[in-house]
Amino acid sequence: MANSCRKLIFNIYIGFYCSAVIMPQKCICSQFTSSPIDEFNKDPEAFPFATNGEIFPWHELRLPTVVIPLHYDLLIHPNLTSLDFVASEKIEVLVRDATQFIVLHSKDLEIINASLQSEEDVRYRKPGERLTVLSYPAHQQIALLVPEKLRPDLRYSVAIDFQAKLADGFEGFYKSTYRTLGGETRTIAVTDFEPTEARMAFPCFDEPLFKANFSIKIRRESRHIALSNMPKVKTIELEGGLLEDQFETTVKMSTYLVAYIVCDFTSVSGTTSSGVKVSIYASPDKWSQTHYALEASLKLLDFYENYFDIHYPLPKLDLIAIPDFASGAMENWGLITYRETSLLFDPKTSSTSDKLWVTEVIAHELAHQWFGNLVTMEWWNDIWLNEGFATYMELISLNVTYPELQFDDNFSNTCFEVIKRDSLNSSHPISNQAKTPTQIQEMFDAVSYNKGACILNMLKDFLSEETFRKGIIHYLKKFSYRNAKNDDLWHSLSNNCLESDSTSSGFCYSDSKKTSNTLAFLRENVELKEMMATWTLQKGIPLVVVKREGRSLRLQQERFLSGVSKEDPEWGTLQERYLWHIPVTYSTSSSNVIHRHILKLKTDTLNLSEKTNWVKFNVDSNGYYIVHYEGQGWDELITLLNQNHTLLRPKDRIGLIHDAFQLVSAGRLTLDKALDLTRYLQHETSVPTLLKGLEYLELFYLMVERRNISDVTENLKHYLLQYFKPVIDTQSWVDEGSVWDRMLRSTVLKLACYLNHAPCIQKATELFSQWMESSGKLNIPTDVLKIVYSVGAQTTAGWNYLLEQYELSLSSAEKNKILYALSTSKHQEKLMKLIELGMEGKVIKTQDLAALLFAIARNPKGQQLAWNFVKENWTHLLKKFELGSFPMRMIVSGTTSHFSSKDELQEVKLFFESLKAQGSHLDIFQTILEAISKNIKWLEKNLPTLRKWLLISI
Numbered sequence: 001m002a003n004s005c006r007k008l009i010f011n012i013y014i015g016f017y018c019s020a021v022i023m024p025q026k027c028i029c030s031q032f033t034s035s036p037i038d039e040f041n042k043d044p045e046a047f048p049f050a051t052n053g054e055i056f057p058w059h060e061l062r063l064p065t066v067v068i069p070l071h072y073d074l075l076i077h078p079n080l081t082s083l084d085f086v087a088s089e090k091i092e093v094l095v096r097d098a099t100q101f102i103v104l105h106s107k108d109l110e111i112i113n114a115s116l117q118s119e120e121d122v123r124y125r126k127p128g129e130r131l132t133v134l135s136y137p138a139h140q141q142i143a144l145l146v147p148e149k150l151r152p153d154l155r156y157s158v159a160i161d162f163q164a165k166l167a168d169g170f171e172g173f174y175k176s177t178y179r180t181l182g183g184e185t186r187t188i189a190v191t192d193f194e195p196t197e198a199r200m201a202f203p204c205f206d207e208p209l210f211k212a213n214f215s216i217k218i219r220r221e222s223r224h225i226a227l228s229n230m231p232k233v234k235t236i237e238l239e240g241g242l243l244e245d246q247f248e249t250t251v252k253m254s255t256y257l258v259a260y261i262v263c264d265f266t267s268v269s270g271t272t273s274s275g276v277k278v279s280i281y282a283s284p285d286k287w288s289q290t291h292y293a294l295e296a297s298l299k300l301l302d303f304y305e306n307y308f309d310i311h312y313p314l315p316k317l318d319l320i321a322i323p324d325f326a327s328g329a330m331e332n333w334g335l336i337t338y339r340e341t342s343l344l345f346d347p348k349t350s351s352t353s354d355k356l357w358v359t360e361v362i363a364h365e366l367a368h369q370w371f372g373n374l375v376t377m378e379w380w381n382d383i384w385l386n387e388g389f390a391t392y393m394e395l396i397s398l399n400v401t402y403p404e405l406q407f408d409d410n411f412s413n414t415c416f417e418v419i420k421r422d423s424l425n426s427s428h429p430i431s432n433q434a435k436t437p438t439q440i441q442e443m444f445d446a447v448s449y450n451k452g453a454c455i456l457n458m459l460k461d462f463l464s465e466e467t468f469r470k471g472i473i474h475y476l477k478k479f480s481y482r483n484a485k486n487d488d489l490w491h492s493l494s495n496n497c498l499e500s501d502s503t504s505s506g507f508c509y510s511d512s513k514k515t516s517n518t519l520a521f522l523r524e525n526v527e528l529k530e531m532m533a534t535w536t537l538q539k540g541i542p543l544v545v546v547k548r549e550g551r552s553l554r555l556q557q558e559r560f561l562s563g564v565s566k567e568d569p570e571w572g573t574l575q576e577r578y579l580w581h582i583p584v585t586y587s588t589s590s591s592n593v594i595h596r597h598i599l600k601l602k603t604d605t606l607n608l609s610e611k612t613n614w615v616k617f618n619v620d621s622n623g624y625y626i627v628h629y630e631g632q633g634w635d636e637l638i639t640l641l642n643q644n645h646t647l648l649r650p651k652d653r654i655g656l657i658h659d660a661f662q663l664v665s666a667g668r669l670t671l672d673k674a675l676d677l678t679r680y681l682q683h684e685t686s687v688p689t690l691l692k693g694l695e696y697l698e699l700f701y702l703m704v705e706r707r708n709i710s711d712v713t714e715n716l717k718h719y720l721l722q723y724f725k726p727v728i729d730t731q732s733w734v735d736e737g738s739v740w741d742r743m744l745r746s747t748v749l750k751l752a753c754y755l756n757h758a759p760c761i762q763k764a765t766e767l768f769s770q771w772m773e774s775s776g777k778l779n780i781p782t783d784v785l786k787i788v789y790s791v792g793a794q795t796t797a798g799w800n801y802l803l804e805q806y807e808l809s810l811s812s813a814e815k816n817k818i819l820y821a822l823s824t825s826k827h828q829e830k831l832m833k834l835i836e837l838g839m840e841g842k843v844i845k846t847q848d849l850a851a852l853l854f855a856i857a858r859n860p861k862g863q864q865l866a867w868n869f870v871k872e873n874w875t876h877l878l879k880k881f882e883l884g885s886f887p888m889r890m891i892v893s894g895t896t897s898h899f900s901s902k903d904e905l906q907e908v909k910l911f912f913e914s915l916k917a918q919g920s921h922l923d924i925f926q927t928i929l930e931a932i933s934k935n936i937k938w939l940e941k942n943l944p945t946l947r948k949w950l951l952i953s954i
C-alpha cells in the first residue's frame with residue numbers, strides 16, 4: 001500500500017530505484033533443462049549463475065519465505081593471534097512449503113560443509129545428509145540444495161561449518177586494537193551487524209522479519225573474557241586449556257541484534273530497582289571513566305521499564321566501549337556497543353557537551369531495547385520506527401531523569417537540522433524503498449532519525465502526552481517479539497484505550513474529558529492514519545502562510561523549498577500534489593491560550609474571537625512546519641521582540657529566528673528583515689535562542705571567509721565582536737553555572753578566539769603555556785579545553801606538543817579535542833600530515849578519519865586540501881569504509897557541501913559522475929549538488945544586502 005501510493009505521487013523515484021538494484025546475471029545456457037531443480041523450469045532465464053557456474057536457484061535480493069529459522073546454535077572460536085575464526089552452527093528451520101533448496105545470507109565466509117537432518121533424523125541420531133552449497137556473492141546469498149524435497153510443516157536442522165578472517169573494517173566480526181598505559185598493543189574481537197552484516201559472521205536469514213532464538217557458545221583463551229547478548233550459563237574447560245563459555249538462549253530476536261565479543265576488559269556493575277544487572281566495560285586503563293555511564297544507564301533503564309510498563313526482558317545489560325567503532329553506538333540486545341567517546345566520561349577532560357552526548361547516546365540505545373529490539377520494523381524502509389522513536393524517547397526520558405541537562409531546550413535543533421535537508425527537492429519520504437545493502441545503509445539518515453522524532457513529537461503535542469504514551473505502550477505490548485509497520489503504529493495510537501474508558505471513536509474518553517471541547521472534538525475526529533500518511537509517505541516540509549486581516553486569519557499551505565523562490569520557473573511543478581494535514585497551533589497577544597486547528601486544505605480561514613496586536617503560529621516550535629507572516633506579520637513580531645521579548649516563549653523565539661532565515665533562503669523574506677529580527681538578541685535571556693541567532697551570523701561569516709570576500713568578512717567580524725562584546729567579556733574561564741551557561745561559554749569564547757579577539761587569545765595562550773610547562777598535568781576547565789588547544793596549535797611548537805600528547809592521552813574526549821585543534825592549523829603541510837596519519841590508522845585511528853577530513857574541510861586553509869585528497873584517494877577510502885556507511889557519507893558531504901561557487905559545483909558534479917560510472921552511487925550526491933546550488937544562489941542574492949546591512953550596523 002505504502003509503495004504504490006508513493007509511486008503514484010513521486011514517480012521520480014521509480015527510475016532511480018530500478019536502475020540502482022543489482023541485477024542478477026541472466027542465465028542463457030542449456031544446462032537448465034537437465035537441472036534437478038524443477039522450480040526453475042518455468043522461467044530458467046530469470047536465474048543467475050553461482051560461483052561454480054551452476055544455476056543459482058534464487059534471483060531476488062529478499063530471501064524466500066518458504067523456509068523460516070526458529071533457532072540458531074552457534075559455536076564461535078576466534079583466534080586473536082592468527083586473527084581468524086572457525087565456527088559451526090545448527091539452524092532449526094520450519095518449512096512452510098515444499099522446496100528443494102534453502103537460501104540464506106553469507107558474505108565473505110568459507111563454508112566448509114553443510115548437512116541436513118529431519119526431526120526424525122535428530123530423534124534417532126541419524127547423521128545429517130551432506131548438502132550441495134551454491135554461492136551467489138552479488139546478493140550475498142548461498143543456496144543449500146537438498147536431495148529430496150523438504151516437506152511442509154516439518155522442522156529440519158541445518159548444520160554448517162565455516163571459517164573466515166576477522167574482518168579488517170568495522171562490520172561483521174572484526175578486530176579492534178588498543179594501547180595499554182605500558183605501551184603494549186592488544187587485540188579484541190567484536191561484532192557489529194546492523195543493518196546487513198550478521199551474514200559476515202555466520203550464515204543466516206539476515207532480514208529483520210526472521211526472528212529466532214540464539215544459543216551462543218564462544219571459545220577463548222583464559223586471558224580473555226567473552227560477552228554476548230545473554231548471561232553466561234557455564235564455562236567448560238577444553239583440551240589444551242581452552243575455555244568455552246556457554247550463554248543462555250536469547251529471546252526471539254532479529255539477526256542484526258546478535259552480538260559477541262572476546263576481550264580482556266574490566267567493568268563496573270550495579271543493579272536496577274527491578275533486579276537487572278547493568279555493567280559498563282572498557283579497556284583496563286579506562287575503567288575509571290565508566291562510572292558516569294553506570295549511573296546514567298541504571299537511571300534510564302528504570303525509567304523506561306516504568307514508562308513503557310514493560311520489563312526489560314533480559315537478566316543483564318552490558319554497555320561496552322569499543323576502541324574502533326564506525327558509528328556512535330549500536331543497540332545489540334543485552335550487549336550495547338559504543339564508540340569510546342559515546343560512553344566514557346573523564347571528569348578532567350570531558351566537557352558539558354561531551355556529557356550531554358554520552359547521556360543522549362545511552363538514552364537512545366536503551367530506548368531501542370524496546371523500540372527496535374522488542375518490536376522491530378518489518379523491513380528497512382521503515383527504519384524510522386526504530387531510529388525516529390529512539391531519538392524521540394531521548395527527549396522524553398532525559399526530561400525526567402536529567403532535568404538539569406535541560407535537554408528539552410535543544411530539541412528544536414533536532415528538527416531544524418533535518419529541515420535543511422528536507423527542504424531540498426532531493427529529500428525522501430520517511431518511509432522509503434530500500435533494497436540493496438547500500439540503499440539500506442543510506443536510510444540511516446536525518447530524515448529517519450530527526451524528522452521521525454519531530455513528527456512523533458508533533459503528534460504527541462496534538463494527542464497529549466498521556467494519550468500518546470498509552471498508544472505506544474499498546475503498540476509495544478501488541479507487537480512484542482514481532483515486527484510492525486507504520487499502519488500498526490497508527491492503529492495502536494488510535495485504539496489505545498483501556499476497556500473501561502473507550503468511546504466509539506477509539507480515543508479515550510477519560511482523556512478527552514479533561515481537555516477543551518474543541519480539542520477533544522479535533523482529536524476524536526481525526527483520521528490518524530490519513531493524517532500521518534501525509535508526513536511519512538510524502539517528502540518535504542510544509543510552509544504555512546498566514547495573513548491577518550482584522551479578526552480573520554487566512555491560512556495557506558504549500559511545499560517549502562529552500563533555494564527555490566516563487567518566481568523560479570520550476571516552482572509550480574515542484575508544488576504539484578503536495579498536501580499535508582497540519583495540526584497548527586497559535587497564540588495571540590490577547591491571552592495565554594494555545595489555539596489549535598487542523599489545516600487539511602490548501603487554504604482555510606480562521607476567526608479570532610478578540611482583536612490582537614500579533615499572532616504567533618507553531619507554539620513552542622512543536623510542529624514540523626515553517627511559518628511565513630504576510631502583510632505586517634513579521635514587523636509586528638519584530639516590534640514585539642524589541643519591546644519585550646519575554647512575552648513570547650523561548651521556544652517561540654528560537655522558532656522565529658529559524659523560520660526567518662529559512663524564508664530568506666526561499667526568497668520570501670529579505671535578509672535585512674531577518675537580520676533586523678536578530679537585533680533584539682543583545683537582550684535575549686534564553687541561551688539556546690541566543691546561540692541560534694549567533695549560529696546564523698557565524699554561518700554567514702564562515703561562508704564569506706571561505707570565499708575570501710574580505711570586506712564583508714572584516715565588517716562581519718567587527719559587528720560580531722562589537723555587538724556581542726557584553727556577552728563575550730562577561731565569560732569566565734571556569735567550569736561553572738548551568739548546562740546552558742557552560743554551553744554559552746564554550747560557544748562564545750570559541751567564536752571570539754576564532755575571530756582573533758585579543759583578550760580571548762591572550763587568556764587561551766596563557767593557559768596553554770601553563771599546560772605545556774606542567775607537562776600536560778595542569779587541569780584546564782573542560783568547557784574551554786578545545787579553545788585553549790586550538791589557540792595553542794597555531795605555533796609549530798604547540799602543534800607538535802599537542803600531537804605528542806595525542807598519542808599519550810588515555811581520554812578519547814581529550815583526544816577528540818586535540819585532533820580538532822590540530823586540524824585548525826593554517827599550515828597545509830601539518831594538515832597533510834594529519835591526513836597521512838589518519839590513512840595509516842596507527843596514531844590517528846581510521847574510525848576518526850571522517851571527522852578529521854570534515855574538520856580540515858571546514859578550515860579555510862584546508863578546504864581545498866581535503867577535497868583534493870578525497871577525489872584522489874576515493875578507492876583507498878572505499879577500502880576502509882562501506883560506500884553507504886555513516887563515515888563515507890560524512891567524508892563526501894563534509895568535504896563538499898559547503899562549497900558556494902559555480903566552479904566548485906562543476907568540479908563536484910564531474911567527480912560524482914565519474915563515481916557513478918565506476919559503480920559508486922549514493923543518493924546524497926544529488927542532495928550535495930542541490931545544497932551547493934543553493935549556496936551559490938544565496939550568495940548571489942544576499943551578499944549585496946549583507947554588505948549594505950553591515951555598513952549601516954557597525
Ligand code: BES
Pocket residue numbers: 194195327328329330331360361364365368387390441444886
Ligand atoms: N542503530 C544505530 C546504529 C547504526 C547506525 C546501525 C547506522 C547501522 C547504521 C544506533 O542506534 C544509533 O542510532 N547510533 C547513533 C547514535 C545516536 C545517539 C544518534 C550513531 O551511531 O550515531
Ligand code: ZN
Pocket residue numbers: 364368386387390
Ligand atoms: Zn538508533
